[in-house]
Amino acid sequence: MASAAFEDLVETFAFLDDWEDRYRHVIEMGRALPPMDEALKLPATKVNGCASQVWLVPTVEDGRFDFAGDSDAMIVKGLIAVLHALYAGAPVGEVPKIDAAAELKRLNLHDHLSSQRSNGLRAMVDRIRLVAGQAA
Template structure:
């Protein structure tokens, strides 16, 4: 159950043979994101459990879940972009149905991220799921 935007990421990853190329692509995805307004970088949007500074700003409008995010680490900004592809645009009730570990595994991220980065991704996914569940 992946969004079309996430399927596009999967297709791009399949095209890129080398993990370094994939890593660069994730960083480029992060660079392409609009930075989060500094006014939104507050304790309420900060994600605990990440080695880097990470902020997620979720929104639910007309039953659709979206979010913006930012980080002080370029690879983490890219991982936020990947998660946006996975979750943004879903009906809020479907957010908890996404098997993030499986979907991200399709990209091979589980094999190439450090333990700290993997923990940070899990923390971001948990925050996304908690916000959607409380809506």
């Protein structure tokens, strides 16, 4: 089941009439992410498989999953924010069970992203699942 933050995003996407508005909203979500400490942008935190540079740093507190993320591309940073809405606060053991593809399909993202961006999004989901699985 998706988080309340992700459900809010689904509602917002339904309210926005066209993809230009949705695209802008995703970019604004990325701009709203807290800045990531440059010291965390290491080869170990870099996500391979993305056309842009992407870094994800997971944290687990009180059994809940969260992560910091950043990218050098604004739309990708927005996609990180979308994934944050989907995963942040979930019990760490539940993160690998979240059907990201099904949840993201509710936003019709894949229909409006280039194949490189879609591949990068999958790589980010795979990294999130991997680190959450290791932390569980």
